[in-house]
Amino acid sequence: ILNVEQSPQSLHVQEGDSTNFTCSFPSSNFYALHWYRWETAKSPEALFVMTLNGDEKKKGRISATLNTKEGYSYLYIKGSQPEDSATYLCALKVTQGGSEKLVFGKGTKLTVNP
Amino acid sequence: NAGVTQTPKFRVLKTGQSMTLLCAQDMNHEYMYWYRQDPGMGLRLIHYSVGEGTTAKGEVPDGYNVSRLKKQNFLLGLESAAPSQTSVYFCASSSPRLAGGKFYNEQFFGPGTRLTVL
Numbered sequence: 047i048l049n050v051e052q053s054p055q056s057l058h059v060q061e062g063d064s065t066n067f068t069c070s071f072p073s074s075n076f077y078a079l080h081w082y083r084w085e086t087a088k089s090p091e092a093l094f095v096m097t098l099n100g101d102e103k104k105k106g107r108i109s110a111t112l113n114t115k116e117g118y119s120y121l122y123i124k125g126s127q128p129e130d131s132a133t134y135l136c137a138l139k140v141t142q143g144g145s146e147k148l149v150f151g152k153g154t155k156l157t158v159n160p
Numbered sequence: 161n162a163g164v165t166q167t168p169k170f171r172v173l174k175t176g177q178s179m180t181l182l183c184a185q186d187m188n189h190e191y192m193y194w195y196r197q198d199p200g201m202g203l204r205l206i207h208y209s210v211g212e213g214t215t216a217k218g219e220v221p222d223g224y225n226v227s228r229l230k231k232q233n234f235l236l237g238l239e240s241a242a243p244s245q246t247s248v249y250f251c252a253s254s255s256p257r258l259a260g261g262k263f264y265n266e267q268f269f270g271p272g273t274r275l276t277v278l
Contacts (some may be wrong), residue, residue, distance in 0.1 A: 080266065089164075089250060089269035090203075097262045135203065139265065145210040146256075146265060147193070147218065152202035 048072060050138050052151035059126050060159050066122040067154040069136030073117035078139040080148060081110055081121055085132045093121075093134075126158040162186050164270035166251050172276045173241045181236040181273050183251030191254045192234035193218075193267065194226060196247040203250065209234055241277045249273045 051070040059065045071079065078097045082090040094103040099114040107124045123130055133155045137148035164185045173179055183192065193208040195218075205218030209228040223245060225237045234253075238245060252267040 078262075078264070089271050090252075090267075092266040092268070095264045095266055097264075137203075142216075145191075145208075145216060147205055147208055148267060149205075149219075150195075150203040152200065 048138065048140060048149050050136060050149050050151040052134075052136060052154050054154060055152070056155040056157070058157045058159060061126060061128060063126050063158075064122065064124045065126055065156065066120050067134065067156075069119045069121070069151055071117050071119075071136075071138045073114060075140075076114040076117075076138075077141065077146070079112060079119050080137040080139065081119070082135040082137065083132050084135055084153065090135060121154075123156070126156075128158045128160050131156055131158045164251055164253055164268050166249075166270040166273050168273060169271070170274045172278065173238075174278050175242060177241050177277075178237070178239050179241065179275075180238075181249055181251075181275075183234045183236070183253075183270055184232055185234075185251075185253040185268070186232060187253060187255070187268065188231070189253035189255040189268070190231075191256075191265070191267075192228065193252045193254075194224070194234065194236045195250045195252065196220065196245075197250060197272075198247050206236065206249075241275075243277045245275065246277045247275060249275060 081093040084090040096112040101112040133153040135153045137150045194206040195203040207226040212231040251270040254267040256265045
């Protein structure tokens with residue numbers, strides 16, 4: 047069974063703080079890693095798709111890095127705002143029987159206090 | 161574009177009842193997926209489809225059946241509901257795209273269906 051681990055499970059920060067969290071995955075046969083942002087009562091929305099070792103992607107104050115050799119990705123949020131409060135999911139792309147699917151971690155729930 | 165829609169939004173069933181959840185997408189996506197989300201468990205894949213007329217088992221397929229008769233629709237059926245199937249069900253769709261020499265396949269999610277089995 048493939049394990050995609052995210053830590054911490056939950057995180058509380060103050061508005062203006064910068065923060066980061068981790069996604070760990072098996073480093074063999076890597077294809078791609080996805081990050082999703084999931085606000086309460088809404089559906090997950092894609093943030094980044096990362097494919098290359100050393101990739102760094104950025105969207106506004108959110109950025110992500112990827113290390114496929116050691117099997118981890120970091121998500122960074124600079125100057126957190128209350129609207130950043132959400133669960134952040136990472137998902138590893140795997141192929142099975144010629145088709146592909148995503149294996150999700152359990153998420154990191156971020157709460158940004160004003 | 162409506163994106164990915166799911167019906168119904170909420171449903172309460174008694175043990176042993178059957179029902180079908182409908183997922184529809186208007187993005188002409190090839191792939192469609194059904195997940196369940198339970199507290200502390202994250203999203204777990206139930207079944208998925210890589211094209212019209214094809215389905216495959218995911219991580220937790222038992223107790224569910226699916227059909228993909230039309231490209232835009234993916235149905236999830238519970239033949240005899242059990243309390244363990246109380247969950248929030250999410251549908252997603254995707255279509256591989258080539259960019260910079262790499263294939264990307266982001267999934268787009270529906271709003272979810274909250275199902276309670278008594």
